[in-house]
Amino acid sequence: MTQKPETTIHDIARALNISASTVSRALKDNPLISEATRAKIKKAAQEMGYRPNTLAANFRTKRTNTIGVIVPLINRHFFSSVISGIEDIAYQQGFTVTISQSNDDFEKESKIAQTLFTNRVDGLILSIGMNTTTYDHLKLFSDRNIPLVFFDRVVEGIKAHKIVVDDFEGGYIAAKHLIDQGRKKIAMIGGPQNLRIYQNRQKGYMKALNDGQIPFDESMIIHNSLSRAEGKLAVKKLLQNPTLPDAIFCANDTTALSAVLFLRELNIKVPEDIAIVGFSNEPFSEVVTPSITTLQQPGFEMGQKAAELIIQQILHKDKNLKFETIKMPIELIVRESSVCR
Amino acid sequence: MTQKPETTIHDIARALNISASTVSRALKDNPLISEATRAKIKKAAQEMGYRPNTLAANFRTKRTNTIGVIVPLINRHFFSSVISGIEDIAYQQGFTVTISQSNDDFEKESKIAQTLFTNRVDGLILSIGMNTTTYDHLKLFSDRNIPLVFFDRVVEGIKAHKIVVDDFEGGYIAAKHLIDQGRKKIAMIGGPQNLRIYQNRQKGYMKALNDGQIPFDESMIIHNSLSRAEGKLAVKKLLQNPTLPDAIFCANDTTALSAVLFLRELNIKVPEDIAIVGFSNEPFSEVVTPSITTLQQPGFEMGQKAAELIIQQILHKDKNLKFETIKMPIELIVRESSVCR
DNA sequence: CACAAAAATGCAATCGATTGCATAACTTGC
DNA sequence: GCAAGTTATGCAATCGATTGCATTTTTGTG
Numbered sequence: 001m002t003q004k005p006e007t008t009i010h011d012i013a014r015a016l017n018i019s020a021s022t023v024s025r026a027l028k029d030n031p032l033i034s035e036a037t038r039a040k041i042k043k044a045a046q047e048m049g050y051r052p053n054t055l056a057a058n059f060r061t062k063r064t065n066t067i068g069v070i071v072p073l074i075n076r077h078f079f080s081s082v083i084s085g086i087e088d089i090a091y092q093q094g095f096t097v098t099i100s101q102s103n104d105d106f107e108k109e110s111k112i113a114q115t116l117f118t119n120r121v122d123g124l125i126l127s128i129g130m131n132t133t134t135y136d137h138l139k140l141f142s143d144r145n146i147p148l149v150f151f152d153r154v155v156e157g158i159k160a161h162k163i164v165v166d167d168f169e170g171g172y173i174a175a176k177h178l179i180d181q182g183r184k185k186i187a188m189i190g191g192p193q194n195l196r197i198y199q200n201r202q203k204g205y206m207k208a209l210n211d212g213q214i215p216f217d218e219s220m221i222i223h224n225s226l227s228r229a230e231g232k233l234a235v236k237k238l239l240q241n242p243t244l245p246d247a248i249f250c251a252n253d254t255t256a257l258s259a260v261l262f263l264r265e266l267n268i269k270v271p272e273d274i275a276i277v278g279f280s281n282e283p284f285s286e287v288v289t290p291s292i293t294t295l296q297q298p299g300f301e302m303g304q305k306a307a308e309l310i311i312q313q314i315l316h317k318d319k320n321l322k323f324e325t326i327k328m329p330i331e332l333i334v335r336e337s338s339v340c341r
Numbered sequence: 342m343t344q345k346p347e348t349t350i351h352d353i354a355r356a357l358n359i360s361a362s363t364v365s366r367a368l369k370d371n372p373l374i375s376e377a378t379r380a381k382i383k384k385a386a387q388e389m390g391y392r393p394n395t396l397a398a399n400f401r402t403k404r405t406n407t408i409g410v411i412v413p414l415i416n417r418h419f420f421s422s423v424i425s426g427i428e429d430i431a432y433q434q435g436f437t438v439t440i441s442q443s444n445d446d447f448e449k450e451s452k453i454a455q456t457l458f459t460n461r462v463d464g465l466i467l468s469i470g471m472n473t474t475t476y477d478h479l480k481l482f483s484d485r486n487i488p489l490v491f492f493d494r495v496v497e498g499i500k501a502h503k504i505v506v507d508d509f510e511g512g513y514i515a516a517k518h519l520i521d522q523g524r525k526k527i528a529m530i531g532g533p534q535n536l537r538i539y540q541n542r543q544k545g546y547m548k549a550l551n552d553g554q555i556p557f558d559e560s561m562i563i564h565n566s567l568s569r570a571e572g573k574l575a576v577k578k579l580l581q582n583p584t585l586p587d588a589i590f591c592a593n594d595t596t597a598l599s600a601v602l603f604l605r606e607l608n609i610k611v612p613e614d615i616a617i618v619g620f621s622n623e624p625f626s627e628v629v630t631p632s633i634t635t636l637q638q639p640g641f642e643m644g645q646k647a648a649e650l651i652i653q654q655i656l657h658k659d660k661n662l663k664f665e666t667i668k669m670p671i672e673l674i675v676r677e678s679s680v681c682r
Numbered sequence: 683c684a685c686a687a688a689a690a691t692g693c694a695a696t697c698g699a700t701t702g703c704a705t706a707a708c709t710t711g712c
Numbered sequence: 713g714c715a716a717g718t719t720a721t722g723c724a725a726t727c728g729a730t731t732g733c734a735t736t737t738t739t740g741t742g
Contacts, residue, residue: 006698008697008698008699009698009699009700010698010699018721018722019721019722019723020698020699020700020722021699021700021701021721021722021723021724022720022721022722023699024698024699024700024701025700025701025721028700032719032720032721033720033721034719034720034721037720037721051458051459052459052698052699053400053461053697053698053699054459054460054461055396055399055400055403055405055461055697055698055699056400056697056698056699056700056727057698057699057700058396058399058400058699059394059396059397059399059400059697059698059699059727059728059729060698060699060700060701060726060727061699061700061727062396062727064396066439073425074415074421074424074425074428075418075421075422075424075425075641076421077416077418077624080415080416080417080421081416083415083416083440084414084415084416084442087415087440087441087442091441091449091453096439096441096456096457096460097439097440097441098407098437098438098439098440099424099428099438099439099440100428100432100437100438101425101428108432112432115437116437117392118392118393118395119395119437120394120395120396257628261628282624283418283623283624283625284624284625284627284628284629286625287598287602287625287628287629288625288628288629288630289629289630300416347728349727349728349729350728350729350730351728351729359691359692360691360692360693361692361728361729361730362691362692362693362694362729362730362731363690363691363692364729365728365729365730365731366691366730366731369730373689373690373691374690374691375689375690375691378690378691393728393729394727394728394729396727396728396729397697397727397728397729397730398728398729398730399729400697400698400699400727400728400729401696401697401728401729401730401731402697402729402730403697
């Protein structure tokens, strides 16, 4: 199979006996070129099977029309929804999306950032890893004025748009909901406190307790990595607590799930004995028995918003842009795990 | 914030009073360059904050070190697992992964393929959409000898590696399992028959029935798009069938889930009255009550394999490569929905 | 020491599109 | 019919790394 040589704008120019610059302009619908020649050139391009060499153009213009995305784990419903949303908008706007996962590993996150940087992405959308506490790898971008948008797990003190759900509000609503159900001893399984989102979920929870005149009890809060296994351990520990909880607010659905399953194993009734509320509305939460009350984060929409913002920044490099923190609406989805019939 | 000008190999060359070609070679550890100068150059590069301009290199070498991936829907556990696997290997090998979703829309799939092509991806990994029946958009790649690897939903008659699970085997095992449980009237909810995977799942099912001396009944098979809504409709229809099924083999877990939920609504007992088997082992299948017996496809491993194969092809463009169809092991995961205690 | 062979380095073209500026072609009004 | 103004096209440099080939330097050997 012989490689047919690619047609270039020069070939077209030669064929039509005009200059390459005219061809280049015509193909981009530059109004400098008359309608007539534009049409002629496009026709020829079509016939000659011309395909623009993006590499050459990128090289020349120093733009790649590519948006880099780093998420902790692709294979997680919330994140893949966000990616889906990013891709949706990016595609419409003629951008390409490059995706990497950090696996919550700082080293990897850092290396990926460097790679994306050297690959000259036009912008970077990311949710930082659980263990990320320094941000030199991101300075690379801000130093060169490459747009950065954070979502979900954001970093304070870096100039960038941030798309978050109102985690405080979420935590508050969740705990309030449990209080409204008559629960008095509400435990919480929280995530790593270096991540703002988990801090806020907890703060919301505490505020609700306070508003509900429920004294705060240190021993009712456990912090872990929110995995299935750790969730189970946390529940085990809570069950040995001097004051037995009658409700647990879990900072993610994975933990809520492990609580539901483990309590079922122990024949402790959910929600009668212990009510459970999760966070994120994973697909399984709806269908497990009992189905899990949780907070719905609009992942797809967050992705769309992130893409819109970054593309806007890429297209109009506004020097004195005001960076916003956009709070997406969060919604309590009440299901069986928290309400006695 | 002034943009510091980027350091180029020419800057380094000038600083060290040598030629740019030497610098270029040294940085790539070309053995033509002596150890001594190599070290000197690298040191200088480091100090001067040199970062290779990938765009220039790509342009020159006509390679992008980028692998394109097209999946029907990112936001689906199986697919995001595959992506995760692809990304895993690609990253290790210094490749970047560009991801797009077709939303099972042929137009979009086609456009994406064109875009990826013009963006000069070095290879394309894809699972075609439900409605894709023509393959001109893929000829673009095969014509130019750009490696192509299919996974899951593959296309026959195109020269490419294919990574599939043994859907026939899966269908067979599923139906056999139901027969072994004493079921005699086993219905099937199958997918679109233009997709080989669904054909094969059905063929496996039919073979098992045949081997089990169960007469085949046309009315016991329904084809649809395997969505949650359509699944419910299919079940409804099966319940009105002259011969009521005592088991349903669903071609995916989504449909199996809708069956489980709908039957529960109707107070029809699963598995006692009707046993259910799904396909794909979605995360929810494990935790729904009753948990769903299903076939586990090794998504992550499939992604890894796909990435390995395509990278191998990219690196050694072997003209007379033999294309293989790799069947990944598939495993029946027996859960509550198919076994009476 | 001479000279061939081997090793190291340099030269310069090249990839293809883009774009500031120069020039050419065409209008228009008087 | 011509100057001034518009509109359309062309010239040529440029982006930065790569690489075939030429050239220089070093090494080794008789």
